[in-house]
Amino acid sequence: MKKLVPSSLDPYQVFNDIASVKRLEKGERLKRIAPEICNSYKIYCNSISDLSVMYPIGFTGLEKEDLEDCYLGKTNPLNRLLADIIESQALPIRSQCQYCGMGSANTFDHYLPRSIFPEFAVFSLNLLPCCDTCNKHKSNVFINNLEGKRQIINLYYDNLISECYLNVSIYYKDDVPIAEYSLVQTSGISDSQFCLIKSHYSKLKLLERFRKRSSEVLSETQSSIKTHIKTKSIERVRQFLLEEAQRLRDIFSNNHWKVVLHEGMANSSKFIEDCCLTQ
Ligand SMILES: [Zn+2]
Known part of the structure; x- marks a missing residue:
């Protein structure tokens, strides 16, 4: 974002x-x-x-x-x-x-x-x-009728870019990696800002949409690592994933779903071990 x-x-x-x-x-x-x-x-x-x-x-x-x-x-x-x-x-x-x-x-x-x-x-x-x-x-979402608070982040004005509030953890179901996204309130984010972030992600169904889109990226990344990194080691693969996360962060900022997904892959021992397996 x-x-x-x-x-x-x-x-x-x-x-x-x-x-x-x-x-x-x-x-x-x-x-x-x-x-x-x-x-x-x-x-x-x-x-x-x-x-x-x-x-x-x-x-x-x-x-x-x-x-x-x-x-x-x-x-x-x-x-x-x-x-x-x-x-x-x-x-x-x-x-x-x-x-x-x-x-x-x-x-x-x-x-x-x-x-x-x-x-x-x-x-x-x-x-x-x-x-x-x-x-x-x-649609016509604007303010919460009960509390009168805004529900969607204003991309022209709200300063929420530098704080990291999107997280992902990768778990396995039937040996297939699945990315589970969540929102975390860090010390730089006030309660009212976090309310706005939660509402924005909920109204636009973002966590669910990220999860669906991530399966393609997980599979493509795994196959790309298997093809392009000749000498595979846990450290080499992790470094590759972190470098890719940084490259994407420079373009899209901290809370982009692909940035945190690459960090999630880098933090998943099983994902990296799977990448290191010979085909
Ligand atoms: Zn959109």
Whole structure:
């Protein structure tokens, strides 16, 4: 999971550009509410450290439809915005969903759901590139209705990258390695941060999805070690796995599922012994 870099395009200008290309009545209605939209963008920016305090303006009827259509009705200014959000990200992670670190970032999540907050339908800071699966699982999830706390990590703002909170242990079932992922609260993570992390992983079903995807990596890594490391020893194989974990960490950061999986493999004596067996 890497932090996202915000688009540098002026969000209010983008809104006006989209309003300008809409047909007459719709364009006029959008221009009439533009000052309110501009004000709501300012409130969003002032509240970005904890968006759970945000309340929808409450647009209804045609105005709500018009605002949602700014995103749903594809226009050149919108396409430019979406392309700029993607191109603002570092090349190695540009095409990858940072909610999960697995899927292709081929959709955009509205951090504050579009149906509840149509005023942020085309606000760049509210648009996060992500995969179909994460987008579907997140759906309209925003805050916990009982506690009023955010449930999904904000990739533009939350500083959770440096702490290691994802762990994996490898166990065997019928002689087949299985990776079991878990979350751990280390000393650098506050209770409220850990609540947010747990909720994020639970809502997006990440631990289960990592587990399913890991079987392919476990099998490929084992076969790659058997093929490419000529003189196998416990230490040589462990070193290979740790070097691969570090290479992936440099690209994807600490809590990427593949980084911890390689560390898990390096910590599993049975996995390494199996790699050392001659075919
Ligand atoms: Zn995803």
